[in-house]
Structures are given as C-alpha cells and as structure tokens.
Amino acid sequence: MRFRVQRATNRQKRVQLSLVILLLVSLFFFTIPAKATESDGNSAQVQEGQDLFQKLKTGKRPQNEKTYETPEQPTVYLTFDDGPSKLTSQVLDILDKENVKATFFALGEQAQAHPALVKRIVQDGHTLGNHSYNHVYKELYSDFQTFWDQIQRSEDIFASLADTRPQLVRAPGGTYTNFDAYYYYLMDQAGYIVTDWNVDSGDSKRVHVPVNEIWQTIKGAPLEHEINILFHDGSGHESTVEVLPQVISYYKKLGYAFAPLTSQVKPKQFPVGKSKWSRNMSLAHFQELMKETQQYALAHIQADQDQKDAEQHLANQTIVAREETAQILSAQAALPLQVHVVGGSSFTIEPSAYQLRANRIELPLRLLIEKIGGQVEWQDDKKTANAHFGVYDLEYDLSTRSIRLYTLGNSVATYSLADMNFKDGKIIVPLRKTIDLLGGRITDTVIDSNKREVSVALRPYYIFKENNSLQKNSLFAMGG
Ligand SMILES: [Zn+2]
Known part of the structure; x- marks a missing residue:
C-alpha cells in the first residue's frame, strides 16, 4: 500500500512534469511567433520610413489623392504677395468696387506693421494666405525647420490679429528650385496647401515695372480654365494697383468669374526641380520633423474644420461674372x-x-x-x-x-x-x-x-x- 502510494505519487509527478513541459513548449510556440510578428511590424515600419526618406531624397513626391472641386465657370484667382503695405488698401478698394474676391499671401513681418489691413482682408471676404515671416530666402531655404518656424510664427500673428490660421501657403520665390520633396512632404503632413501660380504678371521682375509691360504679359498669358495670377501688393508696386482695374475687366469680358483660393481649389504646384540650395537632410532629422508636423496637424484639426466652414461661406459668396455680349x-x-x-x-x-x-x-x-x-x-x-x-x-x-x-x-x-x-x-x-x-x-x-x-x-x-x-x-x- 505504501509502495503503491509511492508509485502513484511518482506517476503524478511525471504527469505534472509532462504538463509543465507541455505548457513550456506551447508557451514557446505561442509567444515566439507573437514576438516575431511584433518585431516584424516594427522593422517594417522602420523600413517604410527609410524607404520614404530615400524616395523623397530622389526628388519624388508620393502620390497623394485629394478631391478638388472644379468650378463650373472659367475662374481667375487673383493673388497678391508680400503685403500688406500702404498699397493694400488701394487694392482692397478696387476689389470692393469690382465685387471681386482675391487671395493675399501676407508676410508676418508686414502684418505686424499693418494690423488693420490684415483684419480688413479677412473682413472683406478675401482669403488670407501665409507667405512666411520675413521672405529671406537664405533663411527659409537653409533648412526645413527654419521655414516651418517662420510659417508658424506668421500664423500666430494672423491668429491674434484676425482669428484665422491660414491653410494656404505660398513659398517666397515659388517652390521651383527652392522646395525639395521633403519640404513638400512635410508641409503636406502638417496639413498645409502649398500653391504656386500659372500666370506670372511679371510685376516683380525688377523695381517699378511699367503698367504697360504688366498689361502685355497678362494679355499674352494662356487662358486656362483656372488661372492663378501672381501679383504683388508690397511697397513699390504702384503699377500693379494701376493695372488692376483693366486686368479685371479683361477677364470679365472673356467670361471669367473671380474667386478666392480655398482648400477645394486644386493648387498650382511647380514640379520638384534641382534645388539651388545645398541642404542635408538626415534620416533622424527627417523623422523628428515628421513627428513634429504630424503633431501640429493633429492639434489643428478642429481649427481646420472651422477654417473649412469659413471657406464654404466664402465659396458661397463667390461672384459669378458673365459677360453679356457672350450670351448674345x-x-x-x-x-x-x-x-x-x-x-x-x-x-x-x-x-x-x-x-x-x-x-x-x-x-x-x-x-x-x-x-x-x-x-x-x-x-x-x-x-x-x-x-x-x-x-x-x-x-x-x-x-x-x-x-x-x-x-x-x-x-x-x-x-x-x-x-x-x-x-x-x-x-x-x-x-x-x-x-x-x-x-x-x-x-x-x-x-x-x-x-x-x-x-x-x-x-x-x-x-x-x-x-x-x-x-x-x-x-x-x-x-x-
Ligand atoms: Zn514674395
């Protein structure tokens, strides 16, 4: 009996041992693959980030599907860069008289100097866009971080003056040879819309371009369905103010409508050209910037929604200008x-x-x-x-x-x-x-x-x- 009990105990021990082994084995099989999958996921993510970094390095921009609205009528988007200045109130008066809405890509520095004009731009129903803080190419294109800091600095100024955080950005000098694929990608991540133009009025080719030269440039420009015209309302652009009424009348006669730019308008963007700036983007710096821009986008989702509502309001106000002779x-x-x-x-x-x-x-x-x-x-x-x-x-x-x-x-x-x-x-x-x-x-x-x-x-x-x-x-x- 004692012996039998002993044997039974031994058997029990063996069973217990087998169970423990079985448990260990199954733990091994269950946990190892799980761990392996997790680390695969991490390395896949890391790999993806590196692939993106390498892709952007070659100047290629990833596909980014967005939905835009094409206006029914041929449309002109007048844009004014580098203001506000003393001339801006004259531009606003002309637009008001012609019942035309436009877009102003303002500089933070200028906005500080002319706060009342920033308020008026927004109150009059125009779109306020961001054109950096000080327009100094050397700073803006030395590193994305500097560019990004200036965009945010101006944005804070616009927010305090006119309670708006512009989603639209125009790069000083345009994106061509200034932006690389990293700049484009990171601005995209932060939720901005970067827009160039498809008609350059030439009003900034040199100091004091004559009225007639701007007029000839406009008349010679192709008539696309959507025309985004680059003008300047910074100081020294008296010719722009002078030529503006005849430019508006010219497009009205051709049957064009005028509208302010919104996030619904497909932005005109130049292709990524060979950068004229020598910049070095490291993978670590890129990842840091990616995190920063994504966090910014998350923090401003609500602000963006408000912005969109405001834009919808603007779009409803869009003036439809048809020329009567065209109907005849x-x-x-x-x-x-x-x-x-x-x-x-x-x-x-x-x-x-x-x-x-x-x-x-x-x-x-x-x-x-x-x-x-x-x-x-x-x-x-x-x-x-x-x-x-x-x-x-x-x-x-x-x-x-x-x-x-x-x-x-x-x-x-x-x-x-x-x-x-x-x-x-x-x-x-x-x-x-x-x-x-x-x-x-x-x-x-x-x-x-x-x-x-x-x-x-x-x-x-x-x-x-x-x-x-x-x-x-x-x-x-x-x-x-
Ligand atoms: Zn500019």
Missing part, C-alpha cells in the same frame, strides 16, 4: 468651329456638333477625344465613359457628375463637374476644362460673328498627327 454671341448664326492643335493637325467641328454657352464651348466627349487621337469607351452598366489619352485616363461618371483622373493608371484626383450633360445619347463636356484635365491648354480663342477658332496645346507628350498615330511631343516639358 451664343444666339448668333451657327458657324463651324476650327480647332488647331499646336504642332499637330487642324480639324473642323460642324455647327450642329458643338454649342456655345456664355463664352464656353461644349461638345461631345467622344468627338473631342477621338479628334485629338484618344479613345472613349462607354460602360453602360456603370454609366461611365472612359477616355484614354496619352498617359491620362479620365473616367466620366454621369450618376455623380464627377470625373476621376488617372495618370499612368494611378488615380490622382476627383473633380465634380456640374456642367456635364447627357444629350442625344452623348456626354457633352466643356472644351476648355476637358483639355485642362488632359494636361493641355487652350492657347487662343477667337469667337466673333464670323469666325470661331480655338488653338489647343496638348501636353501629355503626345500629339495627334495626320496619319492618326500618336507621336511623342517634346514641345512641352513639365514646366510651371
């Missing part, structure tokens, strides 16, 4: 429309195939795309039309009245297009806006009582030739 023209006798493709062929669109609404030419999507050498596929089930042209794919969605733009197969942006129509089984689209979306532009338009002519420059590296083939076009580099 649309009622005139039908004429064929001549289309000249710069560096390519010309073709004619019969009067029955297009229409004029205000000063806007509208025509069937398929006709336009095929004439310039692309293709259109209609997907009846989805009620979408896909237009292929060069590196671009446009997906027209009738049900949502939106356009999705793809470049080389990557979705890059979605636009709403309220003026898309469906007529006699055809999608009717505005000519200028569609050409813009395809990376081209209208360089010249003649619409009068006996002639209708449009010149189109196509920029997706391909141009339509007589023999129907797509040929590489080196005429248009990806310049600003």
Whole structure:
C-alpha cells in the first residue's frame, strides 16, 4: 500500500512534469511567433520610413489623392504677395468696387506693421494666405525647420490679429528650385496647401515695372480654365494697383468669374526641380520633423474644420461674372468651329456638333477625344465613359457628375463637374476644362460673328498627327 502510494505519487509527478513541459513548449510556440510578428511590424515600419526618406531624397513626391472641386465657370484667382503695405488698401478698394474676391499671401513681418489691413482682408471676404515671416530666402531655404518656424510664427500673428490660421501657403520665390520633396512632404503632413501660380504678371521682375509691360504679359498669358495670377501688393508696386482695374475687366469680358483660393481649389504646384540650395537632410532629422508636423496637424484639426466652414461661406459668396455680349454671341448664326492643335493637325467641328454657352464651348466627349487621337469607351452598366489619352485616363461618371483622373493608371484626383450633360445619347463636356484635365491648354480663342477658332496645346507628350498615330511631343516639358 505504501509502495503503491509511492508509485502513484511518482506517476503524478511525471504527469505534472509532462504538463509543465507541455505548457513550456506551447508557451514557446505561442509567444515566439507573437514576438516575431511584433518585431516584424516594427522593422517594417522602420523600413517604410527609410524607404520614404530615400524616395523623397530622389526628388519624388508620393502620390497623394485629394478631391478638388472644379468650378463650373472659367475662374481667375487673383493673388497678391508680400503685403500688406500702404498699397493694400488701394487694392482692397478696387476689389470692393469690382465685387471681386482675391487671395493675399501676407508676410508676418508686414502684418505686424499693418494690423488693420490684415483684419480688413479677412473682413472683406478675401482669403488670407501665409507667405512666411520675413521672405529671406537664405533663411527659409537653409533648412526645413527654419521655414516651418517662420510659417508658424506668421500664423500666430494672423491668429491674434484676425482669428484665422491660414491653410494656404505660398513659398517666397515659388517652390521651383527652392522646395525639395521633403519640404513638400512635410508641409503636406502638417496639413498645409502649398500653391504656386500659372500666370506670372511679371510685376516683380525688377523695381517699378511699367503698367504697360504688366498689361502685355497678362494679355499674352494662356487662358486656362483656372488661372492663378501672381501679383504683388508690397511697397513699390504702384503699377500693379494701376493695372488692376483693366486686368479685371479683361477677364470679365472673356467670361471669367473671380474667386478666392480655398482648400477645394486644386493648387498650382511647380514640379520638384534641382534645388539651388545645398541642404542635408538626415534620416533622424527627417523623422523628428515628421513627428513634429504630424503633431501640429493633429492639434489643428478642429481649427481646420472651422477654417473649412469659413471657406464654404466664402465659396458661397463667390461672384459669378458673365459677360453679356457672350450670351448674345451664343444666339448668333451657327458657324463651324476650327480647332488647331499646336504642332499637330487642324480639324473642323460642324455647327450642329458643338454649342456655345456664355463664352464656353461644349461638345461631345467622344468627338473631342477621338479628334485629338484618344479613345472613349462607354460602360453602360456603370454609366461611365472612359477616355484614354496619352498617359491620362479620365473616367466620366454621369450618376455623380464627377470625373476621376488617372495618370499612368494611378488615380490622382476627383473633380465634380456640374456642367456635364447627357444629350442625344452623348456626354457633352466643356472644351476648355476637358483639355485642362488632359494636361493641355487652350492657347487662343477667337469667337466673333464670323469666325470661331480655338488653338489647343496638348501636353501629355503626345500629339495627334495626320496619319492618326500618336507621336511623342517634346514641345512641352513639365514646366510651371
Ligand atoms: Zn514674395
């Protein structure tokens, strides 16, 4: 009995031992893989950060899909940099008289000197943008940290003066050769929208540019669907003030509306060029800045929402300016429309195939795309039309009245297009806006009582030739 008890105890011990071993083994199998996964996650994250760092180093910007609204009417965004100054009140008076809203990229230093003008810019319904604190290139482009500090310093000044934290930023001198991919990326992380321009009035080429020179520059500029014009309201720009009324009247006559820039407007951005500044970004510094900018964005989410509400309010105030003679023209006798493709062929669109609404030419999507050498596929089930042209794919969605733009197969942006129509089984689209979306532009338009002519420059590296083939076009580099 004693013996048996002893044996039973031994057996129990063995069972206990086996259980412990089993437990240990299972712990090993459960915990090791879990630990391994965790460390994989960390190293994957680290790897991702390094990959991003390396990618940005080569000047490539990561794809960033955002949704913008394309205005129905051709629109001019007047922008004034380097103020406010003594001249700003004159600019504001002209804008007020013309019932036009604009955007002022102000300097923090100037804002401190003219606080009342900063308040008036905002009160009058214009957009206040950030143009750094002191505009000193050497400081701003020596290191992102300095740039970022100046943006925040000015922002605090604007917040205290006019209770607004501008989301829009314009880089002094423009981004080209000043910004690298790190600058762009970090500004993006912090939630800012950096915008350059597509028309330079030339009012800052040198000191005291004559009125007529600015006027000729404006008249010679291409008429894109959305025009962002660079002007200056800093001291010494009396010519800008003088030329402004005739510039506004010129675009009004062409059927353009005027609007302040908002976060809904697709920003004009120059491509990343070779930096003219020698900067060294280390991985550690980049990671530090990334953390800082992301934290800033988190802290200002609520402020951004308020800003958006204010912008919505502004957008509602946007003045729609239509020229009356344009409406009269649309009622005139039908004429064929001549289309000249710069560096390519010309073709004619019969009067029955297009229409004029205000000063806007509208025509069937398929006709336009095929004439310039692309293709259109209609997907009846989805009620979408896909237009292929060069590196671009446009997906027209009738049900949502939106356009999705793809470049080389990557979705890059979605636009709403309220003026898309469906007529006699055809999608009717505005000519200028569609050409813009395809990376081209209208360089010249003649619409009068006996002639209708449009010149189109196509920029997706391909141009339509007589023999129907797509040929590489080196005429248009990806310049600003
Ligand atoms: Zn400037």
